[in-house]
Amino acid sequence: MNVLVLHAHPEPRSLTSSLKNFAVSALERAGHEVRVSDLYAMKWKATLDIDDFPAHADGERLYPTQASGRAFATKQQAADVSAEQEKVIWADALILNFPLWWYGMPAILKGWFDRVWAAGWAYDVGRHGGSRWGIRFGEGTLQGKRALLVTTIGGRAPQYGPRGVNGHLDDLLFPLTHGCLFYPGIDVLPPLAFFSVGNRVSPADYEAMCARLQARLDTLATAAVTPFRPQNYGDYDASQVLLPHLSPAATGLSMHQRMHADPVPVIRSLSESLQLEGCAAEER
Amino acid sequence: MNVLVLHAHPEPRSLTSSLKNFAVSALERAGHEVRVSDLYAMKWKATLDIDDFPAHADGERLYPTQASGRAFATKQQAADVSAEQEKVIWADALILNFPLWWYGMPAILKGWFDRVWAAGWAYDVGRHGGSRWGIRFGEGTLQGKRALLVTTIGGRAPQYGPRGVNGHLDDLLFPLTHGCLFYPGIDVLPPLAFFSVGNRVSPADYEAMCARLQARLDTLATAAVTPFRPQNYGDYDASQVLLPHLSPAATGLSMHQRMHADPVPVIRSLSESLQLEGCAAEER
Numbered sequence: 318m319n320v321l322v323l324h325a326h327p328e329p330r331s332l333t334s335s336l337k338n339f340a341v342s343a344l345e346r347a348g349h350e351v352r353v354s355d356l357y358a359m360k361w362k363a364t365l366d367i368d369d370f371p372a373h374a375d376g377e378r379l380y381p382t383q384a385s386g387r388a389f390a391t392k393q394q395a396a397d398v399s400a401e402q403e404k405v406i407w408a409d410a411l412i413l414n415f416p417l418w419w420y421g422m423p424a425i426l427k428g429w430f431d432r433v434w435a436a437g438w439a440y441d442v443g444r445h446g447g448s449r450w451g452i453r454f455g456e457g458t459l460q461g462k463r464a465l466l467v468t469t470i471g472g473r474a475p476q477y478g479p480r481g482v483n484g485h486l487d488d489l490l491f492p493l494t495h496g497c498l499f500y501p502g503i504d505v506l507p508p509l510a511f512f513s514v515g516n517r518v519s520p521a522d523y524e525a526m527c528a529r530l531q532a533r534l535d536t537l538a539t540a541a542v543t544p545f546r547p548q549n550y551g552d553y554d555a556s557q558v559l560l561p562h563l564s565p566a567a568t569g570l571s572m573h574q575r576m577h578a579d580p581v582p583v584i585r586s587l588s589e590s591l592q593l594e595g596c597a598a599e600e601r
Numbered sequence: 602m603n604v605l606v607l608h609a610h611p612e613p614r615s616l617t618s619s620l621k622n623f624a625v626s627a628l629e630r631a632g633h634e635v636r637v638s639d640l641y642a643m644k645w646k647a648t649l650d651i652d653d654f655p656a657h658a659d660g661e662r663l664y665p666t667q668a669s670g671r672a673f674a675t676k677q678q679a680a681d682v683s684a685e686q687e688k689v690i691w692a693d694a695l696i697l698n699f700p701l702w703w704y705g706m707p708a709i710l711k712g713w714f715d716r717v718w719a720a721g722w723a724y725d726v727g728r729h730g731g732s733r734w735g736i737r738f739g740e741g742t743l744q745g746k747r748a749l750l751v752t753t754i755g756g757r758a759p760q761y762g763p764r765g766v767n768g769h770l771d772d773l774l775f776p777l778t779h780g781c782l783f784y785p786g787i788d789v790l791p792p793l794a795f796f797s798v799g800n801r802v803s804p805a806d807y808e809a810m811c812a813r814l815q816a817r818l819d820t821l822a823t824a825a826v827t828p829f830r831p832q833n834y835g836d837y838d839a840s841q842v843l844l845p846h847l848s849p850a851a852t853g854l855s856m857h858q859r860m861h862a863d864p865v866p867v868i869r870s871l872s873e874s875l876q877l878e879g880c881a882a883e884e885r
């Protein structure tokens with residue numbers, strides 16, 4: 318497989334960075350091709366702004382979505398943005414490796430999505446409106462790829478459990494797993510979280526962490542993915558609201574995962590979905 | 602009241618920026634003192650890195666939490682960080698005004714929290730461990746302050762409703778409302794969201810939006826806040842897991858809000874909490 322490792326930690330000697338190094342070596346040992354986007358080392362520009370759109374006319378008002386779609390369609394994106402898109406297209410799997418800061422991604426990683434996930438590519442694919450809402454959530458440009466989150470967390474595991482005070486980790490990560498990754502079609506593996514990570518990790522603890530990471534890397538291509546419900550396969554009504562008979566007792570974000578009794582849909586390819594919508598692929 | 606407006610949009614002529622301007626004028630008309638942190642205009646540094654810690658020794662390994670706590674305690678923080686902290690201390694209320702990008706804050710605003718919310722100030726207050734876990738979630742340095750989120754969203758409202766495909770907006774914002782704001786003690790008002798915001802908003806629609814915003818500004822000091830459960834008042838067990846008899850049927854993040862039947866705790870002041878824990882205030 319081709320694996321892109323997205324890494325976000327400012328200290329190359331940190332635990333999080335060591336886990337990234339371990340993952341890269343382990344993947345290469347297993348015969349995978351690996352590329353790394355080490356966002357801090359690359360001095361990745363975190364903020365989406367007018368400089369992302371070199372063709373934007375001086376003084377013209379910036380509409381971020383419109384500018385993003387135009388820059389993508391006319392191949393006039395910022396060079397660092399298109400370079401990242403090429404890595405994503407190349408990759409069969411993405412590994413996102415980061416410390417959980419304030420219950421989410423470090424800003425530099427959030428800014429990777431803000432800038433790289435262009436309109437017409439990661440979103441605004443297919444026709445929006447009417448009884449459907451475009452091609453997204455399970456279908457999209459990045460269909461067929463997989464992603465694994467590896468995150469280091471200072472807090473203790475029970476505090477991130479289903480009834481823990483911080484909120485369930487799966488729910489805290491939902492804007493990333495479902496909102497950023499599943500949206501353009503990427504299948505998301507259950508996250509690998511390392512809790513109670515302090516300033517010092519003993520060699521034995523580090524070895525145990527690496528073993529857990531190794532096991533997840535070994536099954537990167539085969540492990541069952543989080544069964545998020547695809548948008549366009551009958552689970553949601555025309556307003557994109559989950560039908561009342563599905564996950565009827567769920568009151569939170571877990572309702573957007575299929576339950577064992579639900580039928581598993583066979584997802585169409587992107588080109589099939591576009592044809593069904595009457596959009597020629599070239600129109601994108 | 603003193604009101605700090607945190608604003609994050611790259612285009613000064615955008616709808617989001619116009620709403621910020623409207624809010625500032627409305628608040629000033631009502632006699633409030635207003636300060637604005639316009640993050641894009643300030644060229645706010647979004648990424649936490651070693652440059653945030655001017656006293657950090659060359660070549661020394663960076664432990665972000667430790668470095669943050671030391672810089673705060675020794676008054677050696679980056680100047681832009683301490684300037685923002687002073688504004689927050691000055692403020693009775695915070696307004697966060699931003700477009701929802703990929704189901705969360707734009708990176709520049711996430712980076713404001715990553716950098717400004719220092720250890721020993723916004724977190725790591727009080728003693729962690731044993732049967733308690735520090736002073737946070739309802740108690741903390743910023744107790745008594747309120748925050749209102751104002752967010753512009755391209756998608757339609759039903760898609761962000763309790764069973765909408767994007768996830769319920771309250772849940773998507775939980776890492777910010779509960780994780781960033783309630784954590785150091787800030788009371789959070791229900792968010793004001795403007796849905797279906799496209800490139801063009803008619804004058805009539807804009808007027809209606811301003812009226813909704815005005816109504817929320819008029820009640821900034823008085824409106825009922827989101828009743829998140831405080832951590833240290835009997836709702837959570839020693840592992841910080843919600844007791845089974847509270848919100849027993851909830852499966853998602855809404856369980857961390859008190860229900861009508863639950864008693865409303867009287868929150869201690871920060872100094873009382875520190876004394877109860879046996880921490881002298883100077884130790885912080």
